[in-house]
Amino acid sequence: ERAWGWLAAYRDMGYRMLPLSLKGSSDSLDMLKAELAGKTTLVLGPSGAGKSTLTNHLVPGALAATREISQALNTGKHTTTSTTWYWVDKEAKTALIDSPGFQEFGLHHIDARHLSGLMPDIKPFVERCKFYNCTHLHEPGCGVIAAVKSDSSAGSISDRRYKIYRDLFAELDAPKF
Ligand SMILES: Nc1nc2c(ncn2[C@@H]2O[C@H](COP(=O)(O)OP(=O)(O)OP(=O)(O)O)[C@@H](O)[C@H]2O)c(=O)[nH]1
Ligand SMILES: [Mg+2]
Ligand SMILES: [Zn+2]
Missing domain, CATH: 1.10.40.50 (Probable gtpase engc; domain 3)
Incomplete structure (x- = not known):
């Protein structure tokens, strides 16, 4: 609920938010699938956010490695070390790109x-x-x-x-x- 509240400013800016829970069944995954159909999507986020877990849900057989987040640091462990393109469908129209988590998002090109x-x-x-x-x-x-x-x-x-x-x-x- 707290995280959803934090995101209010982004919803007000017009960004669409889909809350997902990848443990247990969720209808929201169907909404996401519909949103991604026919597109190539780059999955981005800090280490441990669940990018590879999501990839495995959407791409049966992807077998992307996932790992528990560090109890000590409460952060991910940089399980994914390279960027991989997966086809979601047999027709090769919908693609998902799993990527390594970032530690810092650089904006240094901006004045x-x-x-x-x-x-x-x-x-x-x-x-x-x-x-x-x-x-x-x-x-x-x-x-x-x-x-x-x-x-x-x-x-x-x-x-x-x-x-x-x-x-x-x-x-x-x-x-x-
Ligand atoms: N409770 C819960 N745990 C999740 C969810 N999604 C992922 N996890 C867990 O979070 C941990 C990290 O998930 P990963 O998929 O490895 O995270 P990642 O974003 O790929 O991490 P890097 O490859 O290090 O960048 C795993 O133990 C997952 O089982 C979720 O929706 N709910
Ligand atoms: Mg990963
Ligand atoms: Zn001013």
């Missing part, structure tokens, strides 16, 4: 000043900023900061998303050497 324009929930408020080169971190008259403080559900930005903006900005703005 910190362009970040706000790339976040769909933050972008609409940028035009309300007083300064054209606003970083949305501390400036007076910032439309983004106003939207974070706003209570209205329509014209607002969630605290969690704004924190992600600030963390990414700091990371992208840090000296590279």
Whole structure:
């Protein structure tokens, strides 16, 4: 329930969410199958997220190795070490690509000043900023900061998303050497 709540900001941005439980039967897998039909899909996520488990559910005979997540670290163990293309159907129209889990998702090709324009929930408020080169971190008259403080559900930005903006900005703005 908590994870579903965290994802509300993404649902509001128009991303479709399918909750899946791969242990025990689930109807949601049928919805996913319908969604993937006729497409090539790359399965992405941190180690231990269940990418190979999902692959084995969708591709009978895939025999992709899966492993318990580390009790000590509560993270995956990088069980999958190479990227593999599987055909889901005999007609070879639907494909699934299982991939090794990532530890870090690099956005280093992005300029910190362009970040706000790339976040769909933050972008609409940028035009309300007083300064054209606003970083949305501390400036007076910032439309983004106003939207974070706003209570209205329509014209607002969630605290969690704004924190992600600030963390990414700091990371992208840090000296590279
Ligand atoms: N309870 C539960 N456990 C799951 C689910 N999906 C996967 N698991 C378990 O999570 C563990 C890790 O799953 P994997 O499929 O190996 O994860 P992965 O994303 O392929 O990991 P890497 O190959 O290391 O990137 C296994 O013990 C799975 O049985 C799920 O929906 N529910
Ligand atoms: Mg795997
Ligand atoms: Zn601003």
